[in-house]
Each structure stands twice: as C-alpha cells, then as structure tokens.
Amino acid sequence: MTLKLTGTVAIVTGASSGIGEATAKELAAHGATVAVVARRKERLDTLVTEIEAAGGAAFAIAIAADITDRAQAEQAVQGVVDRCGRLDVLINNAGLMLLGHVVDTDVEEWERMIAVNQNGLLYMTKAALPHLLTSARDDLRGVADIVNISSIAGRQAWANFAAYNMTKFGVNGFTEALRQEVTKLQVRVGVLEPGAVATELVSQNSQKVQDDLAASDGAAIPVPLQPVDIAESIAFMVTRPARSSIAELWAMPTSQA
Ligand code: NDP
Numbered sequence: 189m190t191l192k193l194t195g196t197v198a199i200v201t202g203a204s205s206g207i208g209e210a211t212a213k214e215l216a217a218h219g220a221t222v223a224v225v226a227r228r229k230e231r232l233d234t235l236v237t238e239i240e241a242a243g244g245a246a247f248a249i250a251i252a253a254d255i256t257d258r259a260q261a262e263q264a265v266q267g268v269v270d271r272c273g274r275l276d277v278l279i280n281n282a283g284l285m286l287l288g289h290v291v292d293t294d295v296e297e298w299e300r301m302i303a304v305n306q307n308g309l310l311y312m313t314k315a316a317l318p319h320l321l322t323s324a325r326d327d328l329r330g331v332a333d334i335v336n337i338s339s340i341a342g343r344q345a346w347a348n349f350a351a352y353n354m355t356k357f358g359v360n361g362f363t364e365a366l367r368q369e370v371t372k373l374q375v376r377v378g379v380l381e382p383g384a385v386a387t388e389l390v391s392q393n394s395q396k397v398q399d400d401l402a403a404s405d406g407a408a409i410p411v412p413l414q415p416v417d418i419a420e421s422i423a424f425m426v427t428r429p430a431r432s433s434i435a436e437l438w439a440m441p442t443s444q445a
Contacts, residue, residue, distance in 0.1 A: 191219030202282030206387030210415035255308035305355035
C-alpha cells in the first residue's frame with residue numbers, strides 16, 4: 189500500500205517523550221522512515237521497536253544526540269542522510285520550559301533553555317536544509333517540510349514565562365523569515381503553536397515553581413491536549429498536496445481559553 193509519506197525520510201527531535209514520540213509514530217504510520225533524536229537512547233530504542241512492530245514505516249533509527257552541541261546536531265543529520273540517502277521532513281520539536289520570575293531565576297536555566305529551544309533548532313535546520321532542498325526538487329513528492337514546534341507562548345506573554353516566551357517568539361520569527369526564503373523552492377516551513385499538552389514538560393521545573401504555577405490564576409487546564417493531538421496536526425501539515433503550504437497552526441485544548 190502506498191501511504192502519503194511512503195519513500196520519505198523524516199527526523200523528529202525530542203522524540204524520547206511527549207509530542208515528539210507521538211509524532212514519530214504518526215509519521216511512521218503514514219509511511220515515513222523516521223529518525224528519532226534525543227539524549228535518552230534507551231527510550232529511543234524502545235520507540236524504534238514499537239514503530240517497527242506497528243508496521244507502516246520501512247524502518248526507524250534511534251540517534252542519541254544533544255542538539256545543543258552543534259557538532260552532534262550536524263552528525264545526526266548527516267548520519268540519517270548517509271544511511272537513508274535523503275531527507276524530506278524535519279520536525280524541530282525538542283524543547284525545555286523552565287519557568288519562574290525573572291528576579292528569582294538562575295541565568296544558567298535561561299542558557300539551557302535558549303540552547304535547546306533556539307540554538308538546537310537553528311543547528312538542526314541549517315544542517316538539514318541543503319538535503320531538504322534537494323528532496324524538494326525530485327519527483328517523489330515535489331516538496332519537503334520543516335515544522336517548528338513553538339507554543340501559545342510564542343503568541344502571548346505571561347508573568348513567569350519571560351525567557352520561555354522569548355525563545356518561542358524567536359522560533360515564530362525565525363520560522364516566518366525562513367518560510368519566505370525557501371517556500372518557492374518547494375520547502376514548506378510551518379510553525380505549530382500548541383496550548384497545554386499532557387507531557388513531561390512541566391516536570392523539568394522545581395517543585396516550588398510547579399506548585400506556584402498550579403496555584404496561579406487561569407493555570408488549571410481541566411482537559412489538556414494529548415500528544416497524539418499535536419502529532420496528528422503535524423502529520424496534516426506535512427501531508428498536504430505539494431501546492432499547499434500550512435504556514436501556521438495554533439492548536440488549543442477546548443478547555444483553555
Ligand atoms: P517533553 O518534555 O515530553 O519532551 C521534550 C523532548 O525534548 C524530550 O524528548 C527531550 O529528550 C528533548 N530534549 C530536551 N533537551 C534536548 C537536547 N539538548 N537535545 C536533544 N533533545 C532534547 O515535552 P513536550 O513533548 O511537551 O515538548 C515538545 C515541544 O512542545 C517543546 O518544544 C515544547 O516547548 C513544546 N510545547 C509543549 C507544550 C505542552 O504543554 N506540553 C505546549 C506548547 C509547546 P531527552 O531529555 O531524552 O534529550
């Protein structure tokens with residue numbers, strides 16, 4: 189059976205949990221060979237086993253890499269191209285959300301967050317782009333894709349979120365500028381901005397920050413999105429016909445105004 193992504197090769201960063209893990213499964217179910225990238229290799233190995241057992245994808249590849257290290261990001265991309273011969277889709281999903289008042293926050297936490305949310309995304313994109321441009325010119329789909337996972341925090345700013353807001357507003361700006369540079373070369377560049385999704389993301393914060401967040405006005409989201417909801421939206425973006433480019437998708441839980 190020919191699926192919409194049959195013959196394509198996709199990289200998903202931050203695939204060891206949450207949105208990235210669900211996205212890898214979703215793209216594989218559409219027929220893509222999926223390379224899953226994160227630091228926790230044992231989780232990636234389990235995911236590869238699950239993807240291959242589910243059928244759909246030709247195969248999956250686990251790549252342990254810290255994308256904040258430019259050499260590791262470049263090697264991750266090159267390793268995929270060496271092994272698979274092409275690259276069609278890059279999902280820049282890896283991210284950290286470290287919250288807190290500016291006056292109380294360690295600068296080191298900001299640096300870690302900027303390193304993943306912005307530098308890692310830049311390194312992966314820069315390394316992948318020549319290969320995506322090549323795939324966009326061939327006959328398989330006549331198009332290639334980058335989807336950057338931003339956030340509602342790339343659209344709205346709140347107290348406690350200042351540095352995270354800065355990283356995600358930055359992702360939105362970079363995405364739109366790059367979109368204008370390469371869309372007419374058939375590389376579609378889109379940004380997806382989720383509201384609250386039930387993942388491990390908040391657990392990277394101290395218990396105090398998590399308690400403060402839970403107690404703050406408007407913080408409680410009764411029914412957050414599930415990772416599969418975002419994965420399906422990403423799959424929608426990258427399976428449009430070659431004539432159609434989704435530049436922005438804002439995906440919210442119904443219970444989060
Ligand atoms: P998770 O914490 O479940 O996933 C984050 C992923 O990023 C993990 O797989 C982690 O893997 C990876 N990662 C972190 N640092 C690095 C690094 N240095 N190198 C490689 N991979 C790294 O959270 P989500 O699934 O929720 O987050 C995914 C994206 O969605 C993020 O960009 C986040 O900002 C965004 N988002 C999430 C929302 C939510 O409510 N959950 C809402 C809006 C946006 P490992 O630790 O193994 O390296």
